[in-house]
Amino acid sequence: MLEKLTPQPPDKIIELIGMYRADPRTEKVDLGVGVYKDEKGATPVMRAVKAAEKRLLESQTSKSYVGLLGDLDFNAAMRGLVLGDAVPAGRVAAAQAPGGTGAIRQLLELVKLANPGAKVWYSDPTWPNHPAMVRHVGLASATYRYFDSATCTVDFAAMMADLDGLSAGDVVILHGCCHNPTGANLDAAQWDQVTDLLNAKGAIPFIDFAYQGFGDGLDADAAAVRRMVTRVPQMLIAASCSKNFGLYRDRVGIAMAVAQDAATADLAKGALSSLNRLNFSFPPDHGAKVVEIILNDPELRADWQAELEEMRTRMLELRAGLAEALRRETNSDSFDFVAHHRGMFSRLGLSQEQVMKLREESGIYMVGDSRVNIAGLPADKLDALAKAIVRVAG
Template structure:
């Protein structure tokens, strides 16, 4: 049987990681892998996470199963973090999932269960797992324009033009903030126009919310999403704690559904419970409990927010410094958009051949579409990196 399997293409990020690891050059620079790095190049465990883990180890009395929806204390705390008081709690259903990826997968399965012929839209470009999962599940797919390569900003006119015909059978994946891979975000007016479109069309918004707190701050990053939730009858959201809590390997995610009414929310709860049961039964508890402890303890929460803000401001400073270095190296404003983008990533708009040359000739590792991890930038080598990029 297994001999009938066909070879699968290597994951591009994983392949890039392998190339970087095998590269013997001491001055190589990893700008590909999507994890936060501090000035030393390490991905640290956050202070509040360490403290919450110590408390958990000291006080946890059992490792017995949680319910199928996971730790409901975590679900309640995360719902408040992402939605605030935008919608009544009785209209929401939350389920803990193995990471943001697991949450997206469960919500796509929920869509397929509720409306087998639904069409799922995602931005062009987007995080590669969006199209991969939609394709794997055999769902109908469509793309909408998002990034303007000429300006380095959002092609909002193109986006709205592509989405103008959506209706109740359409589900539209939208990045809540810090768009991956481009870093270009919708502004307040654009969120308002997009919300108007969802209300008028009856299409279902599906928010991928992986980077709250990495852009303009916890509440600012959620403003567009909360405004949307307050007006639409139904919405799907996948939230991740990998980036803003640094819990990458603990796989902590939330699948959140906004239903039209309490009765529909209860129906949805049963459906998600069923999906969790057949996919993984019970989600992993450790990281979710850590998040719950932090969000419900005023001192730990304050320390977590302070460290998250340090991370956010550091990335903003790196953005501005790289943009200045590129302006100096190119004697042009071509890359000024880097300073305007938000989050962990931006895309430089370099052709694949130049990305390859940067890797082979200078040891600078970017993803093939020229996406780079802002947090991976070495602050003391920005002029050197800018010169290599400008060389072409």
């Protein structure tokens, strides 16, 4: 049987990590892998996480199963963090999942269970796992244009023109904030227009919300999602605690299905319970309990928010610093978009050949589409980085 397997294409980011590690140059720069890094290049454990883990270690008396939907207190706390009081709790079916990726996968399974003929739309470009998971689950797919490579801004006219082809029951994946890989986001008026179009077409928004708190702040990043949820009958949301709590390896996420009424939400809750049982039975508890402790303890929550704000501000400063360095080097505003983008990533508009040249000549590693991890920028070497970028850009 196993001999019938075919080789799988390597994950480009994982492949890039291996290439970086094998590079013996001491001045190499890793702008590829999507994890937050502090000024020392480390991915820290947040203060509140350490304190919550200590409390959990001292108080937890059992490692028995929690439940198919996970920690219900965690689910409630995350619903509040993402949606605030924008929608009644009874309309929301929530299930803990192994990371944001696991949440997306479970919601795609839910779509297939509810409407196997649905078409799932995602932006071009988008996070590579979106199309990969849609294909693997066996749902039909389509793309909508999103990014103007010439201006490095949202091509909203093209996006709306493509979404005009939606059919009733189709599902549209939208990045709640901090678009990955481009860093270019919709503004409030554009979110409203997308909402109007989806309602007119009878399509369902699916929000990938992996970076809340990394853009303009926790509530500002959630504002568009909260406004949309008040205006649509149904919505799917996959939220992650990997970035804003730094719980990458602990795999903490939540899948939420917002229904038009409490009775339908109960149906969705039952379906999510069944899907969890089929895929992994019970989601991992440790990281979720840590998040629940933090969100429900005023002191820990305040410290977590303060440290998250420090991380967000640092990324904004790095954005401004790189944009300024590139402006000096080019004597133009052609890279000012870097300062206007939000979140962990920006796409610089370089070709694959130019990206490869940067890697070979300067030891600067980024994904082939020129997506850079802003948190990986070396604050003391932005001028040298700008020189190398401009040199290959010609």
